[in-house]
Amino acid sequence: MKKWVVSALLVCLATGSLLSGLSVSPAMGATTPMKRNSQVSQPVHKPIHDMVVFNDYQVVGLTAGGWNWVKNDEFILPPDTPLDVDLTQTTYGSGTNVNRHEVFLDGVELTALGGETKSTQATLKWQVPRFSIPSSQLSAGQHTMTLVVTDAKGQKSTVNVRFQVEAQNYPYIYEGEKAIGASVPSGSTSAIFGLFGSRSFSSKVPGTWRLTNKATNTEMRSVSGLVFTSGSLKTGQYDLVFTPDDSSQSPWMTTIQVGLAEIYMGTDATGQKLTQNQVITAEKAPSTVKLFSPFAGRWWVNGTGQTLTNSQSIEVAIPEMLAGMTISVTFEPNQPADTTTAWMDTSTTLQIQVPGTPEACGPSTATATMDVLMQRNEKSSLMLERSNLYSSDVTVKLYQNPVHLIWLTTAADHVEFGSEADDDEGPGVWAVDNKVVDAAKLNWDHTALALSSFKPGRYKVNYYSKREPRQSWCGYVQVIEDVPPISSSPVCDPGDVGTVPYPTPMRFVTKSGKEYRDGDRIVVDSQSDLNDLKELVLMSTHVAYQGTKRIILNKSSKTERSYVHVPDLIWEDGETLLGSKQEYGSGTIESSNVVKIKYNDDTLMTIKPRHTDQEEDKSDTDGVKSLDFKKFIDFQDGKPGVYTIEVTNVMGYRTCEVVYSSKDYTKNTDMLEKQQSMTITIEVQ
DSSP states (O other): OHHHHHHHHHHHHHHTOTTTTOOOOSOOOSSOOOOTTOSSOOOOOOOEEEEEEETTEEEEEEOTTSOEEEOTTTOEEOTTOOEEEEEEEEEEOSSSEEEEEEEEETTEEOGGGOEEEEESOSEEEEEEEEEEEOGGGOOSEEEEEEEEEEOTTOOEEEEEEEEEEOOOOOOOEEESSSOOSSBOOTTEEEEEOSSEEOOEEEEEEEEEEEEEETTTTEEEEEEEEEEEEOOOEESEEEEEEEEESSTTSOOEEEEEEESSOOEEESSSTTSOEEOTTOEEEOSSSSEEEEEEEEEEEEEEETTTOOEEEEEEEEEEEEOGGGTTOEEEEEEEEOOOTTOTTTTSOOOEEEEEEOOSOOOOSSTTTOOOOEEEEEESSTTSOOEEEEEEEOOEEEEEEEEOSSOOEEEEESOHHHHHHGGGSOOSSOSEEEEETTEEOOGGGBOTTSSEEEGGGSOSEEEEEEEEESSOTTOEEEEEEEEESSOOOOSSSOOOOGGGOOOOOOOOOOEEEOTTOOEEETTOEEEEOSHHHHHTTSOBEEEEEEEEEEEEEEEESOTTOSSSOOEEEEEEEEEEEEEEOBTOEEOOTTOSEEEEEEEEEEETTEEEEEEOOOOOSSOOSOOTTOSBSOBOHHHHHHHTTTOOEEEEEEEEEEEEEEEEEEEEETTEEEEEEEEEEEEEEEEEEEEEO
16 A cells, blocks of 8 residues: 555645645534634533544544544555555543444445444543455445444534545456457456366467466466466366556456356256256156256257257256156357367256156056067168057067167157158157156157167166157067077077177276376377376277186086087276287187377377287287377477377177078077277377
8 A cells, every 4th residue: 555655645745735625524523612703612522533544544633623634535445455444533421431433335334344332431532443345345436435433422423535446457358369359357257168178368468377276276377478378277266367567457367167067956056056967856747947057058858859059047847747757957058169178078967856656567557559670780671570569567578689770669650761651659758767868869750769779688668749648658678689589490509609798988098097088189288298198008898818618518418418618708898908909719709909190190100919820829918008109299309280099999799690591590600890999189289
């Protein structure tokens, strides 16, 4: 406040008097001066303000005659600064004495700042403890503070002080590396939706940028200039402050928030905060569940067709027919066009549990019928497997090896021939194991459920028509990844069939424990980012060798049993050698992977299994343990550009089926494959 005191003193020197320009309250001081036509002074004791100080600068005092002087319009409060008030006042009385003070700002009483003290002293002088008015209550412009002192007799004295609050003079700051478009207001929040990301800001005037981790209060980066780039930021909150070189301008600040968008129960941010995949319970069915996010975006309710775009809130309709079911609601916030996280999954999904009991699986309560269509492989035609299935608690078994395409549909003709065919039940809401199914597992008009999109197993399926809620279906369906049982034919021996792999997502793990998966993008703009890429270990589903095991070939015979010893192999998820192949003689499963490293679409290296003519008992010793990606960047002299790592994982498993044709049974064996791919992009800045 020193510069404000100096400024006020210069004004006083220029006017020649410390009391110039005063605005004095009509209240008297400790004594009242005589009237001009009176010969005798009659002392009158009334409450008085001895001194008022704003932020260590005195604005009210006493003259020699006992009157208050006031320095109106001399005190100027800087922007975004609280006002500290020191107050000394005196009251007079006999017996019990009271010294009470009241504070008004622009005519509105600030009751929390008032107070009083009591004493038996005839003259009670009270140094009121310092109190503060926060900057949030002091807008830019002129204000008047009114201070009232009252004694035990109810006598009052009032003083009014006018003062100024200086307006903020923020620089114009823009998102991006060019100072164009709409400016970003100071105090706003800049959101990055995802697990990590970066953001750039620019200014038209020079200054210093400082980035601070809000959780730890540690400074992460300090840069001088017109442009600031945050670098890759993890989930959390960060304060970015820009201080202009021009001291007449105010510092500008924004909070960079990295993470998924918040969602709250209700219509604003005062409701319960919800997290990813949290289960909430609806009050009843029918009813609505209100959800809110501080950010606008797209909402959709899985399977029911309810969607909203560019909205901060949604009222999820809970129909009565979905009693006992779970409904998924997904929110995806709007992203700026140039955001670095546009390729990430930024959506949040919540589960709404509907109270009540699900409909029973019986023809008396569910009146719709279902057909089953199956496609054996990509080149074969859809075939009607079952027709007119009524609701029942009896499990319907469907065999397919390997599982390619299975539709449970309200009308087989409608699925095969589109809108040309009639479909009595029409589009519906589908649920599997009491959970409403996402539209991605339904056909174009929600008249069929893709059972093959689930893993082989037994499922309870519910269908509710959108046209007519009384039209519904409920049943149990078991998808079996095998050929239908044949009564008498050649059989597939245990050594003919391999376990089908159900791979987990591939990922690279760094020495520090970070995980990168398919679609991840890494921004390298520091040496620490580069050092974290020195040891990338591949984690994937592959064949693991457990030794050998003995298989009985003819279990039916107790006297003439034959055995065979085969490699004991299992599917395992974990560390995998790069460019390795796990193939073991007569094993029923095998795996391999190929890794390609590219720079700006030019292939730098391919790591793949080596060819050998020798049959080996074990081959998983071949391959590279980890990938030092820093070397590839160093080989390019650290030039900026886009590097990619492409990994293809191939998992093979033996199959066997017995086919009946021309009055003969034929045993067919084959090696089928499942493939996984993963692409990671590394951008060097």
